[in-house]
Amino acid sequence: MKFEVELKFPVDDLSTVESQLEDLGGIIEVPKRQADRYYSHPSRNFAETDEALRIRRVGDQNFITYKGPKVDDSTKTRREIEVPLISGATGATNIVHMFESLGFTPVAEVTKDRRKSHIQYEGYEVLVAMDEVLNLGTFVELEITADEEDVESAKAAIAKLADQLGLSGSERRSYLELILGSE
Template sequence: MKFEVEIKFPVDDLSDVESRIEEMGGIIEVPKRQADKYYSHPCRNFAETDEALRIRRVGDQNFITYKGPKVDDSTKTRREVEVPLVSGATGAANIVAMFESLGFTPVAEVIKDRRKSEFQFEGFEVLVAMDEVLELGKFVELEITAEESDVEAAKAALEKLAIQLGLSDSERRSYLELILGNA
């Protein structure tokens, strides 16, 4: 089973992190707008179970993502299952219609402009996402997708990378939780 091992940091300015990534040999992609629409379950309170279900639109691409409960008290490590959907506005509208027909209701939408860089660090493929989130500000997410047996090593690698990138004071809440004002 794969886990998303993630640490997120609020920042005032992304340029210092971008410079450090480039010094490490990372190539930073052009920004892409991501619109994430989150849904509540008709029979389960995702806020109580610490789960999330979303539809993500990135340009013409659509994805459905389930995020399980966080597995520790210090990071955002959790099981994540993401499935690509039919592309385009019609594909997104169809999955929205299906969700709402099944009793799922929209909770909130998180819109962000994301610049990504992926590179090897400490034996892992690391994704660094530099986000400008509407209504919230700027953040850097460090992420590794790992097997359950590698979760602790992945967390240690991300903590080491955070120090090298000059990041501190991690934020464990998701963008959705921050927008909704959840503690």
Template sequence: MSSTLEVEFKFREVDLPTVEKQLAGLGAVPEGIREEVDLYFAHPARDFSQTDEALRIRRIGDRNWITYKGPKIDTVSKTRDEIELPLTDGREAWERWKTLLERLGFQPVRQVAKRRKRFRLGWEGWTVEISLDEVVDLGAFVELEIVCEHEKMAVAREALTRLAAKLGLRTIERRSYLELLLQKQ
């Protein structure tokens, strides 16, 4: 089985209402608005800030996930391997996973909260997931993402570059929301 990549570009200095109008003009399908809370952890034996990895638990409403993000693969986008697994639903389950990770030596680093408006768009033969994010303590961002096989990474990245140009998105941000919040502290 071929593994997949998350090919992603994030943009800052954006006007979300303008981008949303442009997406409507391109036929993007709205997928709703959700509040996301991510809690990131530090590894007990290696420095994720040095290895460019991340481990988080995410809560969206009553639903929970655990996610590992590998190091970025290129110097242009935020492309990386990602493993995301569903967890038991509910706030209590989220707290129990937090406790489990802490007992294994992982330490909570920072919580990231955002309001995310999601869209899907067919673009140049790809399905693009678009997120209009309002991140607490950071502001507005747009994320464009394609999930694809490793061998199609360059083609997917080029398609996202053309979509970004079409939407007038120029200021690429390769740092994660966690990195931006930690640098702001």
């Protein structure tokens, strides 16, 4: 079973982080717009169970993602299952119709411009996402996909990288929770 081990930090200026990533050998990708539509379950409250179900559109690509509950109190580590869907507007429309026919209802949409970089750090490939989230601000996410037995060492690696990048004030709430004003 794979886990998404993640720390997220609000930042005032992404250019400092970009420069440090380049010093670590990272190549910053061009920004891509991501639109995430989140859904509520017809018979259980995802806010109470700390789960999420979304449809993500990135350009012409579509994905459905399930995020399980966070597994600790210090990071955003959780099980994540992501499945690519048929690309294009028709693919997105079809899955929306399927969800809504099954009783799922839209909760909110999170739109962001994301620049990614991948670096090797402490034996892991770390995804560094620099996000400008509409109506929310700028953030840096550090993420490692790890097997269950590697979660603790992955958490230590991203904590060390965050410290090296001068990131502090980790935010455990998702963008959805922040937009909805959840604690």
